[in-house]
Amino acid sequence: MNQRVLSGSDLAERARRAIPGGVNSGQRSIPGLTDLVITEADGARFRDADGREYVDYHAAFGPPLLGHNDPDVSAAVAEAGRTVDLCGVGVTTAEVELAEALVELVPSVEKVLLTSTGSEATFHALRVARAATGRRLVVKFQGCYHGWHDAVSLNVISAPERVGARDPISAGILPEVLEATLVLRFNDAEGVRAAFAEYGRDIAAVIVEPVPHNVGCLLPEREFLRTLRDECTRAGSVLIFDEVISGFRHDLGGWQAISGITPDLTTMGKAIANGYPVGALGGRADLMELFSSRPGGSVFFAGTYNGHPAVVAAALATLRKIRTEPVHEHVFRLGDRIRTGLSEVFAGLGLPAVVTGYGSVFVAYFMTGPARTYDDLLRNDASMFVGYRRRLLGHGVFELPLNLKRSHVSYAHTETDVDRLLEAAAAAARAQLA
Ligand code: PLP
Numbered sequence: 001m002n003q004r005v006l007s008g009s010d011l012a013e014r015a016r017r018a019i020p021g022g023v024n025s026g027q028r029s030i031p032g033l034t035d036l037v038i039t040e041a042d043g044a045r046f047r048d049a050d051g052r053e054y055v056d057y058h059a060a061f062g063p064p065l066l067g068h069n070d071p072d073v074s075a076a077v078a079e080a081g082r083t084v085d086l087c088g089v090g091v092t093t094a095e096v097e098l099a100e101a102l103v104e105l106v107p108s109v110e111k112v113l114l115t116s117t118g119s120e121a122t123f124h125a126l127r128v129a130r131a132a133t134g135r136r137l138v139v140k141f142q143g144c145y146h147g148w149h150d151a152v153s154l155n156v157i158s159a160p161e162r163v164g165a166r167d168p169i170s171a172g173i174l175p176e177v178l179e180a181t182l183v184l185r186f187n188d189a190e191g192v193r194a195a196f197a198e199y200g201r202d203i204a205a206v207i208v209e210p211v212p213h214n215v216g217c218l219l220p221e222r223e224f225l226r227t228l229r230d231e232c233t234r235a236g237s238v239l240i241f242d243e244v245i246s247g248f249r250h251d252l253g254g255w256q257a258i259s260g261i262t263p264d265l266t267t268m269g270k271a272i273a274n275g276y277p278v279g280a281l282g283g284r285a286d287l288m289e290l291f292s293s294r295p296g297g298s299v300f301f302a303g304t305y306n307g308h309p310a311v312v313a314a315a316l317a318t319l320r321k322i323r324t325e326p327v328h329e330h331v332f333r334l335g336d337r338i339r340t341g342l343s344e345v346f347a348g349l350g351l352p353a354v355v356t357g358y359g360s361v362f363v364a365y366f367m368t369g370p371a372r373t374y375d376d377l378l379r380n381d382a383s384m385f386v387g388y389r390r391r392l393l394g395h396g397v398f399e400l401p402l403n404l405k406r407s408h409v410s411y412a413h414t415e416t417d418v419d420r421l422l423e424a425a426a427a428a429a430r431a432q433l434a
Pocket of ligand 1: 117
């Protein structure tokens with residue numbers, strides 16, 4: 001039979017007819033890449049329907065720390081598929097093992113619940129904080145993203161004129177919900193103290209990405225995280241570290257293990273299960289116990305797919321591999337090489353750039369330093385940032401061509417992949433400057 005092979009544009013057109021915008025999540029449809037239809041992914045690479053292959057530094061916004069379709073994770077998932085399936089009652093042995101591992105690994109986690117996404121974890125963190133304190137207000141920081149639900153759907157990547165105002169990322173949110181969220185500046189300890197002085201008695205929770213990776217990488221100053229901890233303790237507010245990106249990727253204990261600052265609650269996701277749909281909420285036992293069914297007193301928590309055996313098997317296999325193989329050593333070494341190499345490339349071309357990141361995460365802002373607050377990032381040359389990444393695509397290197405997005409290196413990337421990235425970077429930056 002003579003069957004026509006469908007091109008990316010044919011398939012993308014079909015997608016747009018059946019799926020609004022042609023994709024299933026925000027920021028998957030990229031200007032200039034609207035015909036991208038992925039057909040295969042393994043290790044450090046993915047391929048598209050038009051036969052192009054990319055070395056992938058986007059990494060699906062962060063989950064596959066081990067690389068795509070890691071063989072040990074895939075084997076564990078297949079094994080789970082032969083043994084057990086979702087039963088929706090009681091608990092499985094594997095769920096107990098995973099909960100015990102998270103309690104052992106993450107300093108703040110005395111008890112833990114599994115969700116299917118990070119957004120659900122942050123939603124429940126805020127709900128239990130409000131229930132425990134009986135208070136209304138939530139504090140978040142400009143540039144941090146905590147998922148798609150209303151209380152946190154504001155002030156992520158804001159235009160300069162929207163910084164300092166409430167800047168919802170979606171239509172359809174009740175103004176009174178937005179008004180219950182205060183937006184402060186990251187790394188501004190003085191601003192935090194001032195907000196607590198004014199509103200402290202009404203602040204239920206402070207939620208923060210300890211390293212705001214949703215705008216690339218802002219490294220937290222010690223005094224800032226310390227101030228969050230002190231002010232929350234003093235005011236009786238719940239401090240939530242959203243470690244959906246930093247958890248497991250930067251350290252098995254998350255940024256709290258690196259910084260030595262322990263939140264009351266921690267939200268996790270992404271790298272725990274190397275790409276399978278997972279989230280988790282853990283923390284102080286007294287807060288987490290509010291979720292257990294008590295007549296009249298419980299904070300409702302549910303999810304048909306929570307603790308799905310395939311996902312839990314993926315998580316256990318991922319954690320096992322991170323604990324028993326030099327995963328962090330490898331990605332940190334490659335990450336350092338990339339940051340140093342890119343700095344040299346841009347300096348050699350006389351191109352002002354701040355190349356930053358941590359461990360496996362890297363980002364190059366096209367601006368002069370420093371890069372400590374969101375306001376600093378407004379100096380980034382967005383057209384250079386996006387244009388440079390579009391040119392990388394032509395060299396088979398994929399960094400998401402959207403302003404301020406971070407990139408990731410995985411256990412599956414090799415030194416040769418890094419050489420290729422650095423060569424492509426030099427060519428792309430040179431062409432962009434020409
Ligand atoms: N928190 C952070 C820090 C995130 O980066 C994300 C997603 O990118 C979320 C929460 C939401 O996670 P999910 O997309 O799994 O709902």
